[in-house]
Amino acid sequence: MAKTFKFEVITPERVIYTDSVLGIIADGTEGSLGILADHAPLITGLKRGYLTVNEVNNKALRFILDGGFLEVLNNTAVVLTERCVTESEVERARANNENIESYAWVP
Amino acid sequence: MLSTREIKQRIRSITSIKQITRAMEMVAASRLKKVESRVLASRTYTEKMHSVLSHLVSSLESTHPWFAEKEQEAPVIKIILITADKGLCGAYNNNIIQKAMKFIREKARKEIKLTLIGKKGYLYFTKGRYASLIEKYIPENVEKLGYAHVQALAGQLIKGYERNEFGELHIFFTKFHTVMQSFPTSMRLLPIEKGAFESTEKKSGGECIFEPSAEQIINHLFPKFIETRLYQCILESLTSEYAARRVAMIAATENAGEMIEELTSSYNKARQAAITKELLEVVSGAEALV
Numbered sequence: 001m002a003k004t005f006k007f008e009v010i011t012p013e014r015v016i017y018t019d020s021v022l023g024i025i026a027d028g029t030e031g032s033l034g035i036l037a038d039h040a041p042l043i044t045g046l047k048r049g050y051l052t053v054n055e056v057n058n059k060a061l062r063f064i065l066d067g068g069f070l071e072v073l074n075n076t077a078v079v080l081t082e083r084c085v086t087e088s089e090v091e092r093a094r095a096n097n098e099n100i101e102s103y104a105w106v107p
Numbered sequence: 108m109l110s111t112r113e114i115k116q117r118i119r120s121i122t123s124i125k126q127i128t129r130a131m132e133m134v135a136a137s138r139l140k141k142v143e144s145r146v147l148a149s150r151t152y153t154e155k156m157h158s159v160l161s162h163l164v165s166s167l168e169s170t171h172p173w174f175a176e177k178e179q180e181a182p183v184i185k186i187i188l189i190t191a192d193k194g195l196c197g198a199y200n201n202n203i204i205q206k207a208m209k210f211i212r213e214k215a216r217k218e219i220k221l222t223l224i225g226k227k228g229y230l231y232f233t234k235g236r237y238a239s240l241i242e243k244y245i246p247e248n249v250e251k252l253g254y255a256h257v258q259a260l261a262g263q264l265i266k267g268y269e270r271n272e273f274g275e276l277h278i279f280f281t282k283f284h285t286v287m288q289s290f291p292t293s294m295r296l297l298p299i300e301k302g303a304f305e306s307t308e309k310k311s312g313g314e315c316i317f318e319p320s321a322e323q324i325i326n327h328l329f330p331k332f333i334e335t336r337l338y339q340c341i342l343e344s345l346t347s348e349y350a351a352r353r354v355a356m357i358a359a360t361e362n363a364g365e366m367i368e369e370l371t372s373s374y375n376k377a378r379q380a381a382i383t384k385e386l387l388e389v390v391s392g393a394e395a396l397v
Contacts, residue, residue, distance in 0.1 A: 010155055012254050012338055014148040030318045043159060044318035045327060069328065071159045073315075078155055082254065082331075 004056060005018035005075040009063060009084055016084050017063070022054040024077060025070055032078065034075055035070075042072040048107065050087075062087035064106050111381065114374040118367055125363035131195065132356035139349035142250075146283060146342040153339045156332055157304075162232035162315060163325050164304040173299050173329055178179055181274035183218045185212070185242075185264070186297075187337075188281045189344040192249055196352035199281065200227040203291040203344075207279045210293060211237060223251050224341065254338055261334040268297050280340040281337065281347035289347035289356060294340070296333055296366070 004020040023036045027049035035042075051063040068081030083105065090103050109117075164171075190200045190205050193289065204227075211219055220242040223229045229244045267273060276297040282290045317324055 008155075010148075010152045012149045012152045013145065014304055015151060028318055033318075041162075041315040042318070043163065043315055043321075043324060045324055069156075069159060069324070071155075071162075073162070078159075080152060080156055080159065082258075 005037040025052040128359040135353040181271040183273040185273040187278040190225035191348040192226040197355035199351035257338040280344045283346040
């Protein structure tokens with residue numbers, strides 16, 4: 001089984017996600033980048049856009065971030081962002097016409 | 108001694124006070140629970156950001172302008188004071204106001220500008236001799252200040268700082284520790300204190316990759332850092348407020364209970380005295396007839 005590492009998404013309001021994952025693909029300010037276990041220490045800015053997490057069960061989870069930062073250190077990746085939602089959450093909200101304003105920033 | 112009727116009235120009024128304080132205690136407890144989870148989440152965010160920044164700062168070659176003291180160019184000190192909107196929360200408001208007042212007195216020779224969050228602090232300063240120091244009052248309910256509000260406020264502050272409108276920015280808030288304990292605290296937000304980023308963790312695994320450069324990231328991160336700190340301070344204060352109110356209301360409810368007990372016993376005594384008196388009157392009246 002592929003090696004995993006710890007991954008967290010944190011906003012000022014709450015901790016959105018924290019789990020061991022196989023890999024993540026993020027939209028950095030300098031271009032898209034993928035992180036796997038044992039990545040070198042890295043700090044980068046993130047653009048507004050998608051962040052894909054490959055979970056341990058080989059399922060992909062998609063988040064939408066409103067910019068932010070990614071730090072990788074000692075096999076721990078942390079995303080700090082001000083706003084973050086999961087893709088399914090937005091789709092559900094848009095389908096049901098609920099809380100449209102609170103997702104207005106989502107591309 | 109009060110008459111039985113008067114005592115009865117007092118018992119009734121204290122019972123209703125007790126009901127009110129108990130209700131307030133419940134409200135404070137439920138609000139506290141809600142806001143406590145928010146403060147803990149925001150703490151993790153602030154701490155993470157702090158550790159990211161410590162890595163960045165330790166790898167920077169030149170010092171960032173936000174570390175530099177600029178007492179000469181801009182002698183004005185700006186103070187943000189966070190209080191509650193309402194009273195009935197023990198010494199909470201008074202403690203933090205006194206701390207701020209002490210600081211203002213110490214720095215009396217400098218020009219001070221106050222930004223007030225929370226109605227109680229505003230009322231206190233408009234009445235006193237320091238009313239002229241108030242520069243800004245944020246009338247929104249402290250509880251309703253969301254991250255977006257704080258962002259706007261922090262944006263204004265940072266612009267002002269860069270335009271040299273003030274040289275130092277201090278914040279006075281109440282740090283939440285436990286329900287029984289919270290500490291009135293002051294912190295300097297700008298310029299950032301040099302000691303703030305002494306890296307606590309050992310750097311591991313050699314050099315860090317920065318995308319884009321460390322300078323660019325830091326220029327982007329510092330305003331965010333001020334925002335989160337400000338937000339964190341507001342949440343801490345809010346939590347402390349509810350905790351203080353809850354403790355005060357528990358004490359008030361207890362006191363009301365004690366008072367009711369005392370009054371009830373004096374009511375019983377008064378009633379007994381009245382009965383005895385009446386009996387004596389009847390007996391002595393009967394004796395006189397014989």
